[in-house]
Amino acid sequence: MHTTYPTHQHRGLFLLVASFIVLATGAVAVTIGSVAIPFETLWRIIAAKIPGMTIAPTWAPSWETIVFDIRLPRIALAALVGSALATSGATYQGLLRNPLADPYLIGVSAGAALGATTAIVFSFGAISLFAFIGAIGATTLIYALARAGGRTTPTTLILAGVALGAFLSAITWFLMFKGDSAFRTQQIIAWMMGSFSLGSWQDVAVMIPYLGIGWLVLYLNARTLNVLQLGDVQAQQLGVPVERVTMILVASASLITAAAVATSGIIGFVGLIVPHAVRLVWGPDHRFLLPMSALIGAMFLILADTLARTLLSPSELPVGIITAFCGAPFFLYLLRRNRETLI
C-alpha cells in the first residue's frame, strides 16, 4: 500500500486547521473543572477582560481567579509543555535515526530528577531551577562523554545517555533513601510523575523564552534533519556540517525539554508517540513534522491534563499516567494500520 503524503500547498492548510483545533481544545478545557461554572458565565468572565468591553460582574470574584489564575495558566502550560516534548521527541528521532528515541534519552530526565531530588531532600526550595540545571548539566556531560575524535554518532550518544542516566538514577535513589522521610519520598515521586496542578502564569512566562529560541533553531534546521536521514557520511558529503548540527540540535531540543521538565516534572509518551503518529499520517518531512508535532503535542497534553484533573476529582491524577494510558494503545493502533509504511 503506497500512501501519498500531503503536497506543499496542503501543508499550510493542515497546520492552520491544527492551530485552530488546539485553540478550540483549550477553549473546551477552560470550561471543565472541579468547580462548576456555567457556560455563559464563563464566556462573560473572559469577555469582560477584553479591553473596551464593559460587562458588569455578576459572578463571584473567586470564579475570575479560577478561570484566569488556575485554569488558563494550566492549559497554557500544558500546551507549551506538550508542544515542547513533541518537538523535542521528533528532533531526537530524526537526529538519532531511532524510532524509540524520546526527549529524555540523552540525560534530561535523569539529570532533572537528580536536580529535583537534591532540591527536595536538602530542602533548597527552588525545585524547578535545580531540575533545569540538572537536566542541562546531564546532557552536556553525556554529549562530552559521547564525543570521540571530535565526532558524536547516534550510537555513542544513546549509549552514553543510557549509561550516565543509570548512574544518575542510582545517585537519585540513594538521595531518596538518605532523605529518610516518607513525605519527601512522596514529594519526589509526585514530581517525577509529572503534573500541572500548581501551574501558574509565572511558569508559563519562564518557559516562553526557552521554547521560543529552541523552536526557532529547530525549525530552521528542519531541512537539515531531512538530509541527516540519509546517514552521517552522506549528509556530510552533501555539505551538512554534521557534527555542528548535531550539537545545535541536541542543545536546542534539550533546552526546550529541560524547560518543560523543570516546570512540570517528567511526563512520558508525548515525545515518543506524537511524532510517530504525525509521521504515520503525514510523512517524515521534518519541515512539516516539527510544527505539526508541536501542535498535536499541545492538543494531546491539554486533553490529558483535563482528564487528569477531572477523572478522580478532587484528587488529581498525575498527568503522566494519563499520557501512558492513552498514548500507548493509540500508537499500537496506528502501528497496526501502517505496518508496511514503517519499513
Added chain:
Amino acid sequence: MSPRRISVALIALTIIVLGLTACASPPTAAPTTAPAVFITVTDDAGRQVTLKGLPTRIVSLAPSNTEVLYALGLGDRVVGVTEYCDYPPEAKQKPKIGGFANIDLEKVIGLDPDLVLATNIHAGAVVSELQKRGVTVVVVEPKNVDDVLAKIAFVGKLTGKSDNATRLTAQLKNRIDAVTAKVTAAKTKPRVFYEIDKSLYTVGPGSFIDDMITKAGGLNIAADAKGAYTQLSPEAIIAKDPQVILLGDINFGESPESVKARPGWANISAVRNGRVIPIADENVVSRPGPRIVEGLELIARALYPELFQ
C-alpha cells in the same frame, strides 16, 4: 508562501500571543479600600499572616486541623476538608478539596475561604500557589504533644474562640498531667518498639509518637536513631529486646499472631509475655489534634496496665 514561512510565522505569532497573555495576566484584584486588620500572626512556617476579619469560611488541609476546628466549636464555619478528615463524623459531609499533599487548588478557591489551615506538607508549593491567588493561608504544625495544646490556643486566637480554646487545653492538660504523674513514680520503664509498618519503620527522636512514648513513661528502643522516621533491622530489634511492642499497622494485615510468627521474634520479651499491643485507631496516636491525649492514655495503658485500669 512556503510551509516553512508559514510555520515560522505561526511560531512567531504563538510566541507573541503567549507573551501578551503572560504579560496581561490579571493579578488578583487588590482591595480598593484599606481593610481593617483583625489580627497578624506568625505561623509555623515563619510566615507573617494578616487576617482581615473574623474567619467565617475555613478550609482545612489536614485531618488534625479539622479535628481542632470542630473541637473549638467551629464546625459550622468549616467549608472544605480533605478526603481523610473522618473525625468527627460530621466532617465527612463537608466538601472535599483533595487528599493529603494533593490539593485541588480550583476547589479551594471555588469555596471562597477567608482562612485556610495548612500543615508543613503544604508549606512550599501549595501554600505559595494559594497565596499568589489571594488566599489567606496559615500553616499549623505542632512539634510535640505540648505543642498541640499551644496550637489549639493559636487556632482559637485566629478564629475568636480563645475561650473555648482555654477550656479545651485546660482539660487536655489535666489528662496529660494525670498520665505523667502516675508514670514518673514507676521504678522501671519498659522498653518499647512502635511498629509503623511491616518493613519495620519506627518512630525516632523528634517524632510525635516518640514524644508520647516518653511522656507515657516508656523507653523507645529507637531513641538513638538518626531521624524522626527510621527503619530498624530485625537483628537490631531482637538485640534491643523490647518489653512492649505497639503495632501501628494492624490495618495493613499485621497482628500479634503475625508478629509472633516472624523468624527470631518469638524470643523477644514482648512476644513471650504477650505484650504485643495492636493500636486499633492509628489516628489517635498520629494526628496532632485534640485526640492525641487519647493516644497518650492508650500508650500509657499499654505500658503500665497495672497503673491504668
